[in-house]
Amino acid sequence: MTNKKSIPIIIGVAQYTQPKETAQAVDPLSLMVKTGQMALNDVGTYDIKEFIDTIYMINIFSWSYEDAPGELSKILGIKPVQKVYLPDGGNTPQTMVNRAAKEISSGKKRVILITGGEAHYTASRTSITPRNWPKRNKPLYMEGKRWNGINKFENHYKLIFPSCSYAIFETAIRAASGRSLEEHKRYIGEVFERFAKIASKNPNSWTKKAYTAEEITTATPENRNINYPYTKRMCSNMFVDQSATLIMTNEKIAEKLKIDKKRWIYLMGCADLKNIHEITRRPQLHDSPAAREGSRLALEQAGLRLENIDKFDLYSCFPSIVEIMMKEIGIPENDTRDLTVTGGNPFFGGPWSNYTMHAIVTTINLIRKNPSLKVMVVANGGYNNKQSFGIYGTDPPVKLWGDNDEAKVQQSILAQILPEPVEEANGQLSIEGYTFAYDRKGNPRRGIVIGHLEDGRRTLAYIEAKTEVLLNLEQQELVGQTFPVHFDSNDNFNVISINDHN
Known part of the structure; x- marks a missing residue:
């Protein structure tokens, strides 16, 4: 010095x-x-x-x-x-x-x-x-x-919500790791089990229960689904x-x-x-x-x-x-x-x-x-x-x-920044990361996808399907799969429409 x-x-x-x-x-x-x-x-x-x-x-x-x-x-x-x-x-x-x-x-x-x-x-x-x-006052x-999120396009597809964007990262991580859906679920539960154990011994912790991996990853009324594959106990409190x-x-x-x-x-x-x-x-x-x-x-x-x-x-x-x-x-x-x-x-x-x-x-x-x-x-x-x-x-x-x-x-x-994404996408979309948004009952409402088109350019899209189809998709690894996507001018969204997928 x-x-x-x-x-x-x-x-x-x-x-x-x-x-x-x-x-x-x-x-x-x-x-x-x-x-x-x-x-x-x-x-x-x-x-x-x-x-x-x-x-x-x-x-x-x-x-x-x-x-x-x-x-x-x-x-x-x-x-x-x-x-x-x-x-x-x-x-x-x-x-x-x-x-x-x-x-x-x-x-x-x-x-x-x-x-x-x-x-x-x-x-x-x-x-x-x-x-x-005291009364609220503007600083x-x-x-x-x-x-206020990232930008207008990404906010439009709910990436403004951290539970959505980080869940998309999670599915990309899982695919890159080569773990199966169940293996990865168990892995992230075990990681956070270590965190919960330390919190349980910290006198300053808000929650002092040493949750197990299963208690962290299993959806229950007290631990509802937030964004696939996250439950409430996987999210910041x-x-x-x-x-x-x-x-x-x-x-x-x-x-x-x-x-x-x-x-x-x-x-x-x-x-x-x-x-x-x-x-x-x-x-x-x-x-x-x-x-x-x-x-x-x-x-x-x-x-x-x-x-x-x-x-x-x-x-x-x-x-x-x-x-x-x-x-x-x-x-x-x-x-x-x-x-x-x-x-x-x-x-x-x-x-x-x-x-x-x-x-x-x-x-x-x-x-x-x-x-x-x-x-x-x-x-x-x-x-x-x-x-x-x-x-x-x-x-x-x-x-x-x-x-x-x-x-x-x-x-x-x-300097590694990619070109701007395609806001109105039509063609074939290869998924790089995704999540499902849930309703209060724990059922998936729609999928949110980030991926690339045939020319390599990125885009975002919703997966629209019946609940039973979305539940079926939950049991699959979608990263790496390709689906037809189209721009819906009425709703102003890119959409992957799936009636049935096995």
Whole structure:
């Protein structure tokens, strides 16, 4: 490092899960006040308040405030020069830690507080849970814009819903793996069984039941089908009340304030990369060049090899993203290392954009208890769009901040973009990935398909058929099969019509 004392460190962390049975459940900002105060306590000296010059706040889905960062600062008694309120995205917490590290190492910032919180469980229960929350107000400022799906064409075919798009990735992954339908169902159930087991032992988890693979993958009234092949327990649980906060500074300030060195944790390596934005324009549906290259860059900065990582926290909104991350990072299917430190989005809880903050806070506390640990945290945003990596440990990075070829790598990823998809398709469609949407009774309503036409160009289509035909199709591997497709000008959709298929 050019200036050793500018090396960024994490010095304070906190998280809190508001119990379901809380009589007077508080709003997201109040949860952030709680974890903000807890994080300040964790630092060990309130003198740190004088040095906090920046606050990063993760986007809040479950409520809205005019100036949440400002209100939080006032209550905590801090006076930041810069207040940043971020747009949504599951990658955001790790992205902000990476950004804070670069700002601190460059000398632009002294101490940064990063926070987020949601109370969607309570907010969704308005009819039965009285609450005395502040009035909703539109934020006065936001760095960037909230996501609204991918684009008009893909949103038109419901890819705007993550359970739909990630389910399509899942069928593409299954076909690429060579597993049968039943083998793959068992496999993803076993992966998430490992997550549920860890969540069951985590005092901060929203769900503390150690579900078995069968309980996760089998549809029941309590675990209904969402999008084939996903049941409810394979999906992130956003109906939680959770908050987490962390505080970062540099070695010089930590030494000045006599903060115990045993509590210093380093961001040893990091990276932030994006995949091609449009799903239909990616060369493959079952990979992530951003994850492949991001993990490599983070390991290089940390001076580590993959075998040096003791634990992972892989973003787990759906099984497909876990599988993609494992493949791209190079984690074998039979690897016994933990793939989550919290229990994951479906079981620990998926507080919208702030899940990974909990993963980072949990990671910091694990390393404090066992200083030899090296943990890789992987955050994901959008629809396998944005990935952020952080490697944590008790050693500083070996490479300078920003001293990597991230921009060059990003350019090479985006250069692989395919031509625009065909919006009005007529001809033969070869399926590359698909899902079925279900009604509330668990019956398939229609299929949603992504594939390519005879000339290789991509398109999207619906499968329209009777329920019994769709149920029959559920029992088959459709990836690789070819069907006639036509554009229905009345409904403005590409349609695969099937009366019978054996």
